[in-house]
Amino acid sequence: MPRPDHPGDCLATPAEIATRLHSAAIHLLRRLRVEDSATGLTGPQASALSVVVFGGAVTLGDLARAEQVRPPTMSRLVAGLVRSGLVVTRQDPVDRRVVRIRATVQGRALLQAGRGRRVRRLAKDLEGVGRGEFRALVDAMTTIERLSRPPVAPSSRKNQG
Amino acid sequence: MPRPDHPGDCLATPAEIATRLHSAAIHLLRRLRVEDSATGLTGPQASALSVVVFGGAVTLGDLARAEQVRPPTMSRLVAGLVRSGLVVTRQDPVDRRVVRIRATVQGRALLQAGRGRRVRRLAKDLEGVGRGEFRALVDAMTTIERLSRPPVAPSSRKNQG
DNA sequence: AACGAACACTTAGCAAAGCTAACTAATTCC
DNA sequence: GGAATTAGTTAGCTTTGCTAAGTGTTCGTT
Numbered sequence A, B: 001m002p003r004p005d006h007p008g009d010c011l012a013t014p015a016e017i018a019t020r021l022h023s024a025a026i027h028l029l030r031r032l033r034v035e036d037s038a039t040g041l042t043g044p045q046a047s048a049l050s051v052v053v054f055g056g057a058v059t060l061g062d063l064a065r066a067e068q069v070r071p072p073t074m075s076r077l078v079a080g081l082v083r084s085g086l087v088v089t090r091q092d093p094v095d096r097r098v099v100r101i102r103a104t105v106q107g108r109a110l111l112q113a114g115r116g117r118r119v120r121r122l123a124k125d126l127e128g129v130g131r132g133e134f135r136a137l138v139d140a141m142t143t144i145e146r147l148s149r150p151p152v153a154p155s156s157r158k159n160q161g
Numbered sequence C: 001a002a003c004g005a006a007c008a009c010t011t012a013g014c015a016a017a018g019c020t021a022a023c024t025a026a027t028t029c030c
Numbered sequence D: 001g002g003a004a005t006t007a008g009t010t011a012g013c014t015t016t017g018c019t020a021a022g023t024g025t026t027c028g029t030t
Helices: A014-037 A043-055 A060-067 A071-083 A105-128 A131-148 B014-037 B043-055 B060-067 B071-083 B105-128 B131-148
Strands: A087-091 A099-103 B087-091 B099-103
Touching: A014 A043, A014 A105, A014 B014, A014 B043, A014 B060, A014 B105, A014 B131, A043 A060, A043 A071, A043 A099, A043 A105, A043 B014, A060 A071, A060 A099, A060 B014, A071 A087, A099 A105, A105 B014, A105 B131, A131 B014, A131 B105, A131 B131, B014 B043, B014 B105, B043 B060, B043 B071, B043 B099, B043 B105, B060 B071, B060 B099, B071 B087, B099 B105
Parallel strands: none
Antiparallel strands: A087 A099, B087 B099
16 A cells, blocks of 8 residues: 555554555566566466476466466466476376476576576565564565465375376 | 475575565465456556555656556556546646546545455455464565565655645 | 757557366266 | 266457557757
8 A cells, every 4th residue: 555654563454454465466576577577487487387396297277276377377378388498298198188297407497597586686675674574574474375375275186296 | 485384484595585475476466356356446457546546646657656567558557447437637737748647436435345355355364364473464564565666766746636 | 939858648569468268188977 | 888077278358568659748958
């Protein structure tokens, strides 16, 4: 919210926090988009690649659920990553309907590079953020992540990779 | 990050926090989009309207800077809000190049309604969040907002509202 | 006073990413 | 074996970013 100041938690109603989180998320993404574009990846691509890199041989459906988008959206996103040589897809030998997605060496490297860029950006931003503030941010991360994830656990298949 | 758990801050490097914030912002927006769509507004529209409602008679350029988008993007966004009757634009009498934007009564009402929806959604989500966690979130909000805003203050003109 | 530079905004056109609807192919179930 | 279900893709639309280029206004210099 475009309020000039946020005086502690005496005014921190859930309404206030919800609106401020919403606004902060929008603006944070717009800032990070600049850094992400340096990797040649867009935000959604970087996010999906991150899931693939850390998740092993994920299926497209799982990836769509994890990223909270519909299958067609993820299908196109993955197609872009394949075209860029960052992931490869393979038909599952057991259930030939499903597509398993793996990161390539280049995919892993690019993710690391993007991470490095965000680190440098964040490190610069953190110059004006004290140790206590950083600590508070770390403490809040788990809660923020819970709020940002859908309520149910999406996993139905195990990784086979 | 798709890590199964985040054990406190012993592993909380800036790299980790940067990546997790990035991912959390993406997913939070995707969740809130569902609620926002119930108001008939998209995320960027809701965010811009919020600035107009709380900011008075903002100029289009200031609005673009506040929202971290280019003027053409904001121009079209505002056009949509005008078409929906949520804001009105007026030529500045002093400098006839600039466009001043004001919220209408409907605009204010709709923003409040959207806020109510997000509140209900967040309240539901907060069922699984303890008082201490909420407190940590509140403490971190100011820092998050600083990270999400561009480093420089964008205001060059005063509100004339 | 006039002319060019600078500024605020708009228009035009492109790309990415979200969606739904409709389709194909494979699996499961009766 | 055939119907229903599931996984994924294709097609087509909307929104929202962007840049480039155009219009109109103001400023500054002479």
